[in-house]
Amino acid sequence: xxxxxxxxxxxxxxxxxxxxxxxxxxxxxxxxxxxxxxxxxxxxxxxxxxxxxxxxxxxxxxxxxxxxxxxxxxxxxxxxxxxxxxxxxxxxxxxxxxxxxxxxxxxxxxxxxxxxxxxxxxxxxxxxxxxxxxxxxxxxxxxxxxxxxxxxxxxxxxxxxxxxxxxxxxxxxxxxxxxxxxxxxxxxxxxxxxxxxxxxxxxxxxxxxxxxxxxxxxxxxxxxxxxxxxxxxxxxxxxxxxxxxxxxxxxxxxxxxxxxxxxxxxxxxxxxxxxxxxxxxxxxxxxxxxxxxxxxxxxxxxxxxxxxxxxxxxxxxxxxxxxxxxxxxxxxxxxxxxxxxxxxxxxxxxx
Amino acid sequence: xxxxxxxxxxxxxxxxxxxxxxxxxxxxxxxxxxxxxxxxxxxxxxxxxxxxxxxxxxxxxxxxxxxxxxxxxxxxxxxxxxxxxxxxxxxxxxxxxxxxxxxxxxxxxxxxxxxxxxxxxxxxxxxxxxxxxxxxxxxxxxxxxxxxxxxxxxxxxxxxxxxxxxxxxxxxxxxxxxxxxxxxxxxxxxxxxxxxxxxxxxxxxxxxxxxxxxxxxxxxxxxxxxxxxxxxxxxxxxxxxxxxxx
Numbered sequence: 107x108x109x110x111x112x113x114x115x116x117x118x119x120x121x122x123x124x125x126x127x128x129x130x131x132x133x134x135x136x137x138x139x140x141x142x143x144x145x146x147x148x149x150x151x152x153x154x155x156x157x158x159x160x161x162x163x164x165x166x167x168x169x170x171x172x173x174x175x176x177x178x179x180x181x182x183x184x185x186x187x188x189x190x191x192x193x194x195x196x197x198x199x200x201x202x203x204x205x206x207x208x209x210x211x212x213x214x215x216x217x218x219x220x221x222x223x224x225x226x227x228x229x230x231x232x233x234x235x236x237x238x239x240x241x242x243x244x245x246x247x248x249x250x251x252x253x254x255x256x257x258x259x260x261x262x263x264x265x266x267x268x269x270x271x272x273x274x275x276x277x278x279x280x281x282x283x284x285x286x287x288x289x290x291x292x293x294x295x296x297x298x299x300x301x302x303x304x305x306x307x308x309x310x311x312x313x314x315x316x317x318x319x320x321x322x323x324x325x326x327x328x329x330x331x332x333x334x335x336x337x338x339x340x341x342x343x344x345x346x347x348x349x350x351x352x353x354x355x356x357x358x359x360x361x362x363x364x365x366x367x368x369x370x371x372x373x374x375x376x377x378x379x380x381x382x383x384x385x386x387x388x389x390x391x392x393x394x395x396x397x398x399x400x401x402x403x404x405x406x407x408x409x410x411x412x413x414x415x416x417x418x419x420x421x422x423x424x425x426x427x428x429x430x431x432x433x434x435x436x437x438x439x440x441x442x443x444x445x446x447x448x449x450x451x452x453x454x455x456x457x
Numbered sequence: 458x459x460x461x462x463x464x465x466x467x468x469x470x471x472x473x474x475x476x477x478x479x480x481x482x483x484x485x486x487x488x489x490x491x492x493x494x495x496x497x498x499x500x501x502x503x504x505x506x507x508x509x510x511x512x513x514x515x516x517x518x519x520x521x522x523x524x525x526x527x528x529x530x531x532x533x534x535x536x537x538x539x540x541x542x543x544x545x546x547x548x549x550x551x552x553x554x555x556x557x558x559x560x561x562x563x564x565x566x567x568x569x570x571x572x573x574x575x576x577x578x579x580x581x582x583x584x585x586x587x588x589x590x591x592x593x594x595x596x597x598x599x600x601x602x603x604x605x606x607x608x609x610x611x612x613x614x615x616x617x618x619x620x621x622x623x624x625x626x627x628x629x630x631x632x633x634x635x636x637x638x639x640x641x642x643x644x645x646x647x648x649x650x651x652x653x654x655x656x657x658x659x660x661x662x663x664x665x666x667x668x669x670x671x672x673x674x675x676x677x678x679x680x681x682x683x684x685x686x687x688x689x690x691x692x693x694x695x696x697x698x699x700x701x702x703x
Contacts, residue, residue, distance in 0.1 A: 315556075321547055
């Protein structure tokens with residue numbers, strides 16, 4: 107173990123998890139990019155988009171301790187908002203005839219479009235969070251779930267803007283492996299910096315003890331709202347990436363299945379750790395991909411369809427029963443530096 | 458120490474404060490004024506309303522009647538974090554540390570919430586922990602501390618950025634005589650070191666008599682006596698409250 111005993115080493119150690127996660131993802135990206143395997147690359151892009159979502163989920167859930175079922179709603183808002191600006195110049199009248207003339211007649215570049223889409227998701231989070239972030243614990247979680255259902259229903263019926271129950275097709279497939287990687291690193295960096303900021307510290311204190319946090323001067327409602335808005339911004343951007351990865355959008359992709367998969371990734375990795383968020387995405391993406399391949403059959407062997415969903419469900423139940431702190435034990439990766447003494451590990455050692 | 462004319466003379470005052478829970482009157486028309494630089498004891502049998510009064514004075518409990526004045530301002534309807542940021546801090550009986558966070562961060566939370574950067578907050582937290590003899594435990598998760606140290610961390614958290622008033626809820630509960638002596642020493646130093654007024658809830662009479670210049674006695678939510686330790690100790694009403702009924 108390296109002892110971080112000089113100012114430079116201490117600085118390096120502080121940002122070490124960020125370095126490990128960025129470089130780790132880079133290695134995966136480079137290997138798959140060099141292999142030239144197109145199907146593998148598709149899985150990778152989807153995985154990188156999920157890194158953005160799950161890092162955003164960690165930012166809110168990990169620091170506040172409130173499980174949110176609503177963030178996929180923000181992803182959907184971002185996905186459609188990006189499509190309104192960038193989508194298919196010749197067919198826009200067909201899929202989304204209700205759009206304002208300005209949007210119908212102009213096509214925007216992907217980067218400003220995705221930023222604006224994230225901003226829209228953040229504004230919606232600010233307004234809805236202003237009500238919901240006053241709640242705590244399970245009440246807040248149910249509130250976010252209701253929010254997701256509301257968004258879903260509205261977008262499903264709002265067919266002149268969203269094509270409703272059918273799909274919007276013909277989005278430019280801007281989200282390449284490298285675009286996905288850049289946004290994944292941006293999201294990880296933001297989540298990392300946030301949780302080390304004074305706001306992250308204050309929010310975590312409310313996760314441990316809300317009453318004591320108030321007594322220590324923490325505006326719990328305000329801190330929750332801030333994290334909710336920031337994480338909604340990144341979920342909105344993830345939506346934009348997702349649409350421009352698939353080249354199409356359906357309201358149905360932003361519902362329970364996506365919510366469950368992304369939350370499972372966070373839970374599996376360790377909800378209170380950014381390392382856990384990324385590890386969870388990588389592990390579950392690999393597992394689901396392998397199971398999907400087995401479902402379609404390898405040689406004569408195949409497993410029943412939907413085995414992947416069943417397997418993920420079982421894994422999550424086992425994790426919740428036997429190891430609630432996930433694969434990472436809620437700790438960040440510091441190897442080869444000395445690890446932080448995590449509270450759980452220290453308590454175990456004492457007893 | 459009980460001389461009131463020290464410094465800027467800011468006061469924290471409960472004026473006719475009453476708190477009711479579904480018909481039960483937990484605090485009944487209590488008056489008290491805490492001055493900066495003094496240590497005021499608040500005692501009474503279990504269920505006398507001591508903690509409830511502290512809750513009412515720190516924004517955790519809306520009084521049914523009366524006012525809580527910080528200087529001239531009624532703070533009884535304001536939020537706990539506003540009150541903390543404006544100079545009234547408290548500790549909790551149960552410690553209520555942020556168990557999964559390191560000891561240093563427990564104190565830093567209060568410092569950053571009061572406006573310090575993380576770097577400055579850390580330095581400030583370390584100063585406080587050093588004073589309390591906890592510097593070596595700074596990196597440990599707060600959840601594994603023995604409860605005597607837990608109380609100290611709670612006190613350090615409350616004293617971050619030198620509040621004008623600090624309300625300590627039974628800091629010595631369950632401690633041995635030796636440990637009590639340490640806590641007494643800490644409490645005694647607070648007014649001079651931080652320039653604040655201290656309200657001390659405590660069951661341990663040795664601690665109360667040892668550090669308080671004046672004492673306020675509650676029973677069933679009502680004030681039954683106030684005065685110096687000697688006066689209160691010999692007051693038949695107080696003796697009756699503690700021994701006479703259960």
